[in-house]
Amino acid sequence: MYVSLEPCAHWGKTPPCANLIVIKGMKRVVCGCIDPFAKVKGRGVQTLRNAGIEVTVGVLEKECLELNKAFITVNTLKRPYIILKWAQTANGCMGLLQQSRPQPISISTPTTRRLVHKLRADVGTILVGAGTWKADHPQLNVRAWYGPDPERILISAHATQAPEGFWLAHSTMRW
């Protein structure tokens, strides 16, 4: 059996995966990386070895840590995995506005736009600042790809009401 992340050894929403692997009679398990989450951290591998299963750890470790980065961030740092995303021209401009045509200009190509919407479908939440909301009234849903729309949050120091379909988060930070 090949797994990117160490099978868990604790009861969470589901029973321990390592126990099931033992019950199913696997002979050999190749595990990409150890789960750094304190409740697992080598215990999954130990459960398998105690049951006589041959376990190899650390195959393509860097790639497996990368693959599991969102899960690992949530469980070790106790915060969401955050992606900063913006569209920018080759000469470093963003949010271009033409005086004669005061509306957002597309920097993304049809292909990169699809990638943007794929990213939206892959994340749980998308957060936008009050300035962007004021300028663009973005929809921030998934239209050019397939999958669920993310939850949408407007972060603002002054707004008292969220736009329809958005959550409101208050920002107290200034820079």
Ligand SMILES: Nc1c(N[C@@H]2O[C@H](COP(=O)(O)O)[C@@H](O)[C@H]2O)[nH]c(=O)[nH]c1=O
């Ligand atoms: N112009 C531009 C972007 N503009 C940003 O995209 C958001 C609009 O989302 P929606 O209303 O769902 O289409 C909004 O926040 C706007 O500032 N984004 C990009 O990936 N590429 C682009 O070229």
